[in-house]
Amino acid sequence: MKKLKPAAYALLPLAVAMAQPAAAQDTKELKVGVASEATSIDPHFHNVGQNNALRRHIFESLIATDANQKLLPALAESWKAVDDTTWEIKLRPDVKFSNGEAFTARDYVYTMCRVPLVENSPSSFTVFTRGIESIETPDPLTIRVKTATPQPLFPNNMTTLGILSAAVFGAGDVKYGKDGCENMGTPPKSSDFNDPAKAVGTGPFKLKEYTRGTHIILEANEGYWGEKPVWQRVVMRPITSAGPRVAALLAGDVDMIENPPIQDFDKIKGAGFTLVEGLSNRIIYIHLDQFEDKTPGVKGTDKNPFKDVRVREALSKAINREAIVERIMGGVAQAAGELLPYPLFGTTKDAKPVAYDPEASKKLLAEAGYPNGFELTIGTPNDRYINDEKVAQAVAQMFTRVGIKTNIDAMTASTFFSRRNKHEFSAYLAGWGADSGEMSNSLNALVVTPNKDTGGGHTNRGRYSNAEVDALVMEAQRTIDDAKREELLQKASKIAMDDYALLPLHFEVTPWAFKKTLSYTPRVDQYTLVTEVKPAQ
Amino acid sequence: MSEQAATPAPAAAARPTDKGESLLLRHVAAFFESPLAVIGLAGLVVLVILALAASFIAPQNPYDLAQLDIMDGTLPPGSESLAGYTYWLGTDEQGRDLLSAILYGLRISLGVGAISVVIACAVGASVGVIAAYAGGRIDNFVMRVVDLQLSFPAILVALVLLAVFGRGVDKVIIALVIVQWAYYARTVRGSALVERRRDYIEAARCLALPKNRIVFRHLLPNCLPPLIVVATVQVAHAIALESTLSFLGVGVPVTEPSLGMLIAKGYDYLLSGKYWISTFPGIALVAAIVAINLVGDRLRDVLNPRLSR
Numbered sequence: 001m002k003k004l005k006p007a008a009y010a011l012l013p014l015a016v017a018m019a020q021p022a023a024a025q026d027t028k029e030l031k032v033g034v035a036s037e038a039t040s041i042d043p044h045f046h047n048v049g050q051n052n053a054l055r056r057h058i059f060e061s062l063i064a065t066d067a068n069q070k071l072l073p074a075l076a077e078s079w080k081a082v083d084d085t086t087w088e089i090k091l092r093p094d095v096k097f098s099n100g101e102a103f104t105a106r107d108y109v110y111t112m113c114r115v116p117l118v119e120n121s122p123s124s125f126t127v128f129t130r131g132i133e134s135i136e137t138p139d140p141l142t143i144r145v146k147t148a149t150p151q152p153l154f155p156n157n158m159t160t161l162g163i164l165s166a167a168v169f170g171a172g173d174v175k176y177g178k179d180g181c182e183n184m185g186t187p188p189k190s191s192d193f194n195d196p197a198k199a200v201g202t203g204p205f206k207l208k209e210y211t212r213g214t215h216i217i218l219e220a221n222e223g224y225w226g227e228k229p230v231w232q233r234v235v236m237r238p239i240t241s242a243g244p245r246v247a248a249l250l251a252g253d254v255d256m257i258e259n260p261p262i263q264d265f266d267k268i269k270g271a272g273f274t275l276v277e278g279l280s281n282r283i284i285y286i287h288l289d290q291f292e293d294k295t296p297g298v299k300g301t302d303k304n305p306f307k308d309v310r311v312r313e314a315l316s317k318a319i320n321r322e323a324i325v326e327r328i329m330g331g332v333a334q335a336a337g338e339l340l341p342y343p344l345f346g347t348t349k350d351a352k353p354v355a356y357d358p359e360a361s362k363k364l365l366a367e368a369g370y371p372n373g374f375e376l377t378i379g380t381p382n383d384r385y386i387n388d389e390k391v392a393q394a395v396a397q398m399f400t401r402v403g404i405k406t407n408i409d410a411m412t413a414s415t416f417f418s419r420r421n422k423h424e425f426s427a428y429l430a431g432w433g434a435d436s437g438e439m440s441n442s443l444n445a446l447v448v449t450p451n452k453d454t455g456g457g458h459t460n461r462g463r464y465s466n467a468e469v470d471a472l473v474m475e476a477q478r479t480i481d482d483a484k485r486e487e488l489l490q491k492a493s494k495i496a497m498d499d500y501a502l503l504p505l506h507f508e509v510t511p512w513a514f515k516k517t518l519s520y521t522p523r524v525d526q527y528t529l530v531t532e533v534k535p536a537q
Numbered sequence: 538m539s540e541q542a543a544t545p546a547p548a549a550a551a552r553p554t555d556k557g558e559s560l561l562l563r564h565v566a567a568f569f570e571s572p573l574a575v576i577g578l579a580g581l582v583v584l585v586i587l588a589l590a591a592s593f594i595a596p597q598n599p600y601d602l603a604q605l606d607i608m609d610g611t612l613p614p615g616s617e618s619l620a621g622y623t624y625w626l627g628t629d630e631q632g633r634d635l636l637s638a639i640l641y642g643l644r645i646s647l648g649v650g651a652i653s654v655v656i657a658c659a660v661g662a663s664v665g666v667i668a669a670y671a672g673g674r675i676d677n678f679v680m681r682v683v684d685l686q687l688s689f690p691a692i693l694v695a696l697v698l699l700a701v702f703g704r705g706v707d708k709v710i711i712a713l714v715i716v717q718w719a720y721y722a723r724t725v726r727g728s729a730l731v732e733r734r735r736d737y738i739e740a741a742r743c744l745a746l747p748k749n750r751i752v753f754r755h756l757l758p759n760c761l762p763p764l765i766v767v768a769t770v771q772v773a774h775a776i777a778l779e780s781t782l783s784f785l786g787v788g789v790p791v792t793e794p795s796l797g798m799l800i801a802k803g804y805d806y807l808l809s810g811k812y813w814i815s816t817f818p819g820i821a822l823v824a825a826i827v828a829i830n831l832v833g834d835r836l837r838d839v840l841n842p843r844l845s846r
Contacts, residue, residue: 327632393791401602
């Protein structure tokens with residue numbers, strides 16, 4: 001920020017007062033204070049929440065998701081599995097890119113070819129294209145995709161990939177090849193998209209201006225095929241610290257903010273703003289080392305106590321999840337009994353959180369041979385999840401009450417994740433957001449036996465292993481039939497939870513705050529989509 | 538502190554012009570002439586007693602997680618706990634009684650301040666006095682190291698060190714010692730350079746006393762007055778630095794909050810009107826630092842020969 005002279009400070013309130021629009025919400029401009037800035041305009045650069053949210057405004061995907069992550073037709077009118085390894089997609093006719101070019105199957109092929117060509121991607125989208133064997137385009141509005149193995153999540157994968165215009169980058173008649181495509185022209189670099197002339201998609205908005213660290217300005221796409229956007233112009237300002245973000249909202253600098261801190265809810269409501277909260281697909285959990293025979297963070301016993309299911313059950317019963325939700329999260333969370341909140345795909349309605357029962361917990365510990373408990377250190381990040389360090393402390397408090405003297409090792413997220421990945425913690429607190437919004441994602445990440453070749457259990461750093469769960473998840477990942485697949489996932493989830501594979505704590509709830517004249521429906525994926533911000537009725 | 542203050546007296550007796558006992562008494566009397574200093578000293582004594590007696594007078598052991606109840610979290614001052622006693626200063630978000638946490642926090646803050654200063658003082662004074670006595674290349678080398686050290690902001694060095702060491706009271710002390718020893722080395726060298734030209738050192742040399750005896754028994758005790766002044770002020774600095782580090786989240790473990798960490802915890806709640814979590818530890822911290830500084834200022838006036846009447 002530039003330094004202002006004292007005299008300028010004196011004028012500031014006046015300037016703010018003059019800039020205030022009339023009470024009724026006009027629909028010319030919307031200013032949003034976002035909590036984290038997109039790392040690139042390139043829709044395929046970095047698979048992370050803020051980028052994916054921004055991408056949806058400019059580059060649409062074949063299939064969209066609603067607030068509960070149910071699939072909706074977007075650029076694809078319909079899709080079906082012809083057989084176990086073939087998907088057929090019918091494209092929407094008469095769709096135009098923001099530069100006036102028509103959208104056809106060629107643009108889809110071009111996009112699938114371009115995703116693996118992105119350089120230096122911190123978190124790549126190739127996981128969504130890797131299984132594609134071949135793509136055929138019998139006519140400009142029909143696509144047939146063959147996959148190497150059955151891919152029931154193919155439609156979900158298609159919700160993550162924004163479609164580029166082949167013509168903008170000088171591509172010819174693109175042919176898909178698994179090991180490289182033909183007639184690709186000059187594939188763009190990620191930084192090319194900073195130029196609004198190159199950032200061409202079919203979305204409801206087009207990029208007007210991008211100044212890193214300051215703002216992203218979007219403008220309504222007049223030729224949009226769907227419902228016309230309400231806002232003519234949208235300014236997204238990254239304000240990464242929570243305090244200044246709230247202050248910007250209260251001062252009228254922005255109309256809406258992401259993620260106001262729980263502590264400030266009363267103040268925001270008191271100042272006449274609306275707060276909405278929505279359950280997210282992010283679970284906060286504690287994972288326990290169930291692999292080593294002697295685990296580094298446990299003292300007072302020679303064994304690894306977490307290999308005993310009775311100890312894991314005792315720990316789960318020692319946690320008062322409702323108290324954490326009420327006291328630490330200010331009621332803005334939901335106690336968890338599974339890895340995803342009901343009614344997302346693969347969840348069970350009666351999967352209730354494990355009840356708080358310290359007496360039963362002590363008894364189980366005594367049965368398992370630890371009547372005097374042991375000493376434990378829990379690793380936790382202190383700047384990654386909402387109140388993460390405070391939640392870990394509350395859990396430590398509860399463990400200590402049943403006789404397990406618990407310490408907290410709190411650190412910044414980058415240190416935490418690198419130490420966790422080296423298995424330095426016997427117990428750690430972390431979170432997992434299932435971006436596909438269905439159970440196979442969560443189970444595969446957190447519970448399935450770690451296996452480098454299949455990519456299974458990639459975030460299962462407690463190294464829990466249960467052949468039955470592995471088999472069920474594996475089968476589900478091959479099953480195209482939705483009903484059957486859901487049943488398999490429900491079963492796998494129940495087995496893992498009954499075995500206390502990890503200790504679920506709560507689902508994060510995402511809050512938004514905005515002017516009384518606006519309305520917004522909370523989303524499970526935590527995205528802020530301007531298209532869904534409407535003037536209040 | 539009083540023990541250290543007493544040590545220069547016998548050594549000073551070596552000087553022909555001074556009468557040992559009367560010098561100390563004169564200094565003590567001069568100290569008590571300032572009412573502000575007396576208030577500071579009284580406040581400091583009270584705080585030290587409170588800190589030392591924390592485990593006996595605090596209603597709760599805030600570091601024993603089994604005694605905390607999360608259901609008592611963020612209660613305002615004067616609220617009653619589920620177990621029936623009163624939280625006179627309220628609780629933090631973990632249900633920690635703030636009165637108890639402040640008493641224990643004072644113990645950490647004063648303890649870390651005192652211990653780090655004593656160690657840094659010992660290290661710095663030894664290095665300084667040796668450099669001054671040896672002179673030449675050794676002196677040059679040591680003083681360039683000191684210059685280098687002093688050219689970095691203390692907080693920056695401490696942050697880097699703690700990022701490497703990890704959290705813990707012992708590690709904070711180590712970091713503070715590393716950050717502070719240079720001040721003492723410089724101070725002691727300054728006065729030792731003056732003292733070593735005096736007659737009593739010459740006399741000691743003529744008696745062929747061993748070097749280490751001359752340095753540590755004759756030279757060092759006579760350099761103590763400025764050192765005491767610097768040390769007193771540095772205790773306050775050390776406490777402030779420890780609080781800063783804890784506030785930034787790299788100091789003490791989260792389950793054993795010091796004053797700085799309590800203030801940091803409350804910072805999250807300041808906008809929402811839960812003032813007590815930050816305010817009371819803040820008052821305690823300010824009181825401790827002001828008291829030490831009042832005492833330190835007066836000591837400087839008393840021990841500075843240029844200001845003596």
